[in-house]
Amino acid sequence: MARYLLTRVGQSIVTIFLSSMVVFAGMRLLPGDPAVSLAGEEATPARIAAIRAEYGLDRPVWVQYATFLRNSLHGDFGRSLRTGTPVSELIRSTLPVTLWLAAYALLISVVVGLILGVVAERFRGRWPEWGANLVAMVGLSVPSFWLGLLAILFLSVDHHVFPASGYVPMMQDPARSLYHLTLPALVLALALAAVVMRQTRASMIATMQSDYVRTARAKGLRRGRVLVRYGLRNSLIVVVTIVGLQLGGLISGAVVTESIFGLPGFGKLTLNSVFSRDYPVVQAVVLLITVGYVLINLAVDALYSVINPRIRVAGAV
């Protein structure tokens, strides 16, 4: 088990290293020169050269990469070309917003998705399944920005249930923070909830037809117990994989959602920095997203071995 996880951690480090190279190279290959855009409209060649020298853009690419790597490891991502604020500071102020939003959305989608999935299996061919399928269909097919706008119109403007925008830090006032985050989290969660519901349903249908479920019923167990301990537990393996793969989608979804609800989050930072070619910020943001992805996958793998005892042994042997 320990060995298995250690191998996975090693693989993750290699992945992160390789992706840092890709991120760095990718930024250099993009058209447009940051020094030019930074110098403004009335730039002289001398001014541009001065800016290059200041940000080290005139040095060889590999030197720039080495510097970038060393500094990144120390948590120093340079300064924003646009505002001059240290990138680490920008991240520190925006990341929690997105993490809370994503965590909240994840919680909602998993809870809603699992319940709907189990309900759909349990009442196959009857109205609860149709209802669950309808929710999934809406979640998968309606774009989140449209849904977000509808939610604002209906729940905020017309009925004043939730605020349309604004953010309160979680540490400052949890209740008000959740209140502000609920609507964006719901909007963000719906697509993932739909995916979780579908996977749960499909995987539950297969599991509930398995031999061990029949044997469990032959023991005289109640349906509910069979459903949870025999059905759901074994279905979760598939669901966890899918959720892990979809979490990335949650991050990109957050970019849109944050823009609609005016949340000062990581997604908004990403969007703004890309539009203004703020290299240091984009680099840091993309690298962090990559690291996030890798960590999520690592967590998913670790979670597997908890759910599925066979993997524990496979890793140990």
Place this chain on the structure above:
Amino acid sequence: MPQDAEKLLEITDLHVSFGDTEVLHGVDLRLDRSERLAIVGESGSGKSTLVGAVLGLLPGSGRVTSGSIRLAGQELAGSHERVWRSVRGERIGLVPQDPGTNLNPSMKIGAQIADALRAGGLRSSAVRERVIELMTEAGIPDAARRAGQYPHEFSGGMRQRVLIAVALARGPELLVADEPTSALDVTVQRRILDHLESLVDAHQTSMLFVTHDLGLAADRAERVVVMYRGEIVEAGPAKAILGDPQHEYTKRLVAAAPAVTARTTGAMASAATSAEAPATPVPDPILVIESLTKEYALRGRRGQRLVAADGVSFAVERGTTTAVVGESGSGKTTVAKMVLGLETPTSGRVLIDGQDVGVDSRAQRRQLRRRVQPVFQDPYGSLDPSYTVERIVAEPMEIFGTTDRAGRRRRVAELLDQVALPRGTASRRPHELSGGQRQRVAIARALAPSPDLVVCDEAVSALDVLVQDQILRLLDELQRNLGITLLFITHDLSVTRQIAHRVVVMEKGRDVEHGPTEQVFTTPTSAYTAELLEAIPGAALAR
């Protein structure tokens, strides 16, 4: 009435349908207290459906359309789920078929047995103790420790013991054993059934024993019921039915059961004459295996190796059948794979007509491959479902470039004739065919490049007895007409006796015995062979 007090299970005129299709057409059955009754039938005969109906666990759209199922006088057919729950586990225990799939893979063994006890309302303080007691009773050593393990840490036989513990947990009056050992090796099967029998006797439990194996039914039950196409065609004391079958189907079944009759096919007749001195070297060998060894490195355990085959040597005479017999893990399939060139030996040689299969030249290896063709166990898995039969059979000819398109077409038709399939089969796909038909296609495919040696790896073990008999006859006939040599890998000694001229018995990677079939069967020299022979079900019939 005193007679009624004896009656435990009484099924009258039971009809079961799946959707609009009726699969049980008026089944009548009666089981007395502490009686053992066997239900025998091939796949599709409705025996598993009957089990489902008795437990109120019919899959999918299955439902009882009419008739009655009475357990000690209480009507169960059409009962509410709550009633069924009070019956399942408490009054009827189920020992299911496949120990590999009937335990929850993500739940500890102890917890799975405990579940059965808790469903019966046992207090949690007493549960653990009782779980260990039940496991010990079922013959699982070191129960206290093993209760904390997961199913994948148990062997097939041990898992079946766990399932027996589950079934007997609450001391039911009736035990339904649905093919409880068909997935296990014969020696394990025998130990488990002996144990099950002693437990059932000790608790005076009645047993409904469902099996496809006539010999097993006769060994293990007092009365036998034969099911065919959703009906009971014959019922009575085991000996009477098998000694003097009345119904056409039962007659065929008895005739086909390999262990029952010492029926001698053509192969057997010649075997009897060629069986001479034990040390006679095989004349005119087409295949010679010389101290063949295969080791696998065990993943993650440096230096440790699994020896799948350990210095195996034997020879196969041209135009005859040699059976390699052994239980799972004996290395028989590894040997087959090396003969087919699918695995490279760690040491030792495989010679086809004096030529080493492991030659370096690609062209020569290819030539050798053509001469040795396989037929595999699973007729469902070994044929590409998206190909037509014609394409499946023609493919080897295409690969070896034997003839042109028109020639291949003619040859396919000819091959289908040889394996007794209608020519129209050529345009069909595997899923439209029955298991036996598929295996015929697999044989036609093996014959396509005109091989000298056909390796049959458990080629008939997935088939029903009657179909199995037909395929064995077909192979025998093909051998006589085409002169092909057969290397028959099997765990089934009855099949071996029916088809093989010579036998090689394998145990733990070694060839522990070989010789002419009759000699090995009548005067085995190794203790292991004797144990295997002893475990063959159907001894009750031979008497």
